[in-house]
Structures are given as C-alpha cells and as structure tokens.
Amino acid sequence: MTPGQRGDVRMADPLLAALPPARACAADTAYDADRLRTFLIARGTIPVIPNNPTRKRIHPFDRAAYRRRNLVERMFCRLKDWRRIATRYDKLARNFIAAVELAATIIWWA
Numbered sequence: 001m002t003p004g005q006r007g008d009v010r011m012a013d014p015l016l017a018a019l020p021p022a023r024a025c026a027a028d029t030a031y032d033a034d035r036l037r038t039f040l041i042a043r044g045t046i047p048v049i050p051n052n053p054t055r056k057r058i059h060p061f062d063r064a065a066y067r068r069r070n071l072v073e074r075m076f077c078r079l080k081d082w083r084r085i086a087t088r089y090d091k092l093a094r095n096f097i098a099a100v101e102l103a104a105t106i107i108w109w110a
C-alpha cells in the first residue's frame with residue numbers, strides 16, 4: 001500500500017516480481033511507464049497497456065485483450081461498494097487488508 005497521493009505504478013515492479021511471470025499483463029493508462037514495460041518484457045510478459053495521450057513514442061497493444069480486463073475492474077467496483085474499503089478508513093495496512101478479505105469472502109459467498 002502506498003499513500004493516497006502517490007501513484008501505484010511505483011509499486012508495480014516489486015509487486016509483480018513476487019509473482020510468477022504471466023503471458024500478458026493488462027493495466028490501465030496510469031501504468032504506462034517505460035520502466036514497467038521493460039520489466040514485463042524482460043520477464044517474457046506482454047504488456048497490454050494503452051498509451052498515455054501525452055506519450056510521444058507509441059507502443060502497440062492488443063485492444064481485444066485490454067477489453068477483457070473489465071472482469072477485474074468489475075471485481076474492484078464490487079469491493080468499493082463497501083464504504084470502508086473505498087475510502088481507506090483504516091490507518092493500519094493490516095486492518096485494511098483484513099477488511100478487503102472479509103468483503104471478498106462475503107461477495108464470493110453471496
């Protein structure tokens with residue numbers, strides 16, 4: 001977890017490094033960074049990240065694969081229906097993660 005004013009792209013490398021390489025990694029425009037793209041390609045992962053509108057050097061990406069990313073987005077939207085999770089009321093990361101786990105369990109159960 002990072003403070004709210006920091007972009008999440010800074011934590012993408014360490015987070016993904018702990019996971020086994022995947023065939024592709026879909027992310028939104030906020031993750032359009034050369035460092036992240038280089039990291040993914042070095043692992044053998046195809047970055048499925050649309051280009052930031054201000055980018056000068058355009059990278060190709062698979063639009064069909066990017067559209068399937070909405071399944072994950074819908075899951076996050078369901079989690080954000082829980083006000084405590086959407087607004088990050090908890091000061092401690094362990095309490096926030098516990099709330100996410102509880103909400104995910106209830107969503108799965110329902």
